[in-house]
Amino acid sequence: MTVLDTRALNRATLARQHLLKRSDTSVPEAVAHLCGMQAQEPQEPFTGLWSRLSGFRPEQLDDALTGRLVVRTHLMRRTVHLVTADDALTWRARHDAMLRQRVLGTYRRELAGIDMDEVAAAGRAVMADQRPRTMAELVEALGDRWPGPPRRVLGELLVAALVPMAQLPPRGLWHRTAGVRNLPLSTWLGRDIDPLPADDGDPVGRRLLHRYLTAYGPAASADLRAWCGLAGLPAAIKAAREELVVFRDERGRELLDLPDAPRPHPDTPAPVRFLPAFDNAILGYHDRSRVIDAPHLGLSVAGHRTVLVDGRVTATWTVRDDQLRISALRPLTAQEQEAVHAEAQALTTFLDNGIAHIRLDNEN
Structure with a gap:
């Protein structure tokens, strides 16, 4: 089995992350290719795109956000990501259980005895009037129905896990400082979130795996898990194995990849690149x-x-x-x-x- 050394993996990552050569693709296409960009710091994606796209101008991302082609939402690893509208709607249901588990893992004592489905239904009912709200306003609208948890914890549970939300512009626009106003994803994007297919082979997970390898491969299953926060996607990997090629790294780890994906020569020159905080090229891997x-x-x-x-x-x-x-x-x-x-x-x-x-x- 072919062994890929660290330098070979480095050049593969740079090529797929558009860091070996700037791409001429559009902003929505770039965000889709990258499987989203971590964006809890609202201005950071601008630098990430500038380092990856030829002639990138900030207004291109502003237009994609205000035009609802890309959206800010909690997704991978329970972190705010900039993702395309299509990916937000397609991937959200597959991430629901993970998002709940991560909030519960952080606030298990504060949320003990809370009926998650009841809180979710109440949150959706409040947001049914289609009025954007801050987290504090959403919790305030619930009154004192759940007096136990701190209001901040209850708010985080609602906006980061139970009710799929979009963070609306001007949050995330170039050189703009704005607080977070939330609206349900389906309301903001005018489309329902895709339900999970009743398929034991995890078709959404298979698409996630394929997309991840396109932008990050070759990679181990632990890398995939670290990127998305999901529990390894074993059914998806098993179902997709016949479509993939397998390598080893220098430590013997199994690396999966797409057959025709770019794997440049390790000696390919790599230009200087300035990366933003929490960039994909670093946080997209366990190793x-x-x-x-x-x-x-x-x-x-x-x-x-x-x-x-x-x-x-x-x-x-x-x-x-x-x-x-x-x-x-x-x-x-x-x-x-x-x-x-x-x-x-x-x-x-x-x-x-x-x-x-x-x-x-x-x-x-």
Whole structure:
């Protein structure tokens, strides 16, 4: 069986994440290809798309959000994601049990004895008037029917798990600061959520697996589980095995992939890329060693923005006042510094928020 080393996996990831070469695809097509983008920090997807798409302009994402082609909603891993309208409606029912379990796992004591279906029905009844509400307004409308749980916990249960919600614009628009106003997904998108098919082979899970491998493969079943938060999709993997090819990584893990998916030569040059916080290319895996070294794994979950040099996380970056500051995680060569600085200059032009200085701290 073919063994793929870390560098081969790195180049496959970069190619499929549109980080090896910027793509000419549209914003909705890119969001669909990426299987969504983590978006609890509303401005971060703009940088993620700029690093992936040729000529990306912020108004393209704004138009997709206001035009209801893409939507902000709780989905994979109970995290706010930017996904296409079609994917939100197709995938939501498959994620329902996981979303409930994750909220219960976090607030098991506070929610003890609560009838989830009763709370869900009450939440849907409140939202039936099609009026957008904040989480606090939704809980307030329920009155004192559930006085036990803290109001914040009851609100999170409703908007993150029990009632599929869209976070409405202006939340998530370019250079806009706005609180979260919620409306049921089906109301905002004008279509019902797809019910789960009565099929033991998990057809929705099979489509998820195929889409995941298109954007993240080759990958192990543990990587798939870490990305979506679902319990491994064993029926989907079993049903799809005949359609897949199998590799091993250097540690002997089984990696699944699509036969015709791109797997560039490990020596393919990789350009410098600036990534937003919680980027797909890092958080899309259980084993993140293809992109980030073990000593720096904490950066991936702490909200640090990172810089890829030769395809690997090599620096972090921040914007404070009028300065773009880049902090290297290892000493950069003169050639690497030049490439990082050139991409940083392009980024400051894109961000368009008065950045006057670029500072590269190269001591490590």
